Amino acid sequence: MSRERARRRAEREAAAAKAAAAHAERQAKDARRRERRRRLTARLPAPVRYRRQGGVLARRRRIQNRVVLGVFLAVQVVGWFLLATWGARLALLALSVFLVPVFVTLAFDRRR
Secondary structure, three states, X not given: OHHHHHHHHHHHHHHHHHHHHHHHHHHHHHHHHHHHHHHHHHHOOOOOOOOXXXXXXXXXXXXXXHXXXXXXXXXXXXXXXXXXXXXXXXXXXXXHHHHXXXXXXXXXXXXX
């Protein structure tokens, strides 16, 4: 019985040693990879992080831009289905592009 326990203990210790060696090898590989990445990124310029402004006016501007884009896209989709010729569709697109600033001025003018 003690020989059997000793054999099983030796098997467990061998498996644990094998697992520890594999873990150490993975750790060393990860460390080498991190070191290579650190050396490479040290040569590159630091990334510039852009954050969008979070004030009330910036939020209002984003909402207004989404409304303008939504209306523009809605007009284009409706025009696509109602107009049969490509010439009319392109004319609608050109007219819409020229009328967007007018729409923005009339709808969102802050001087009133």
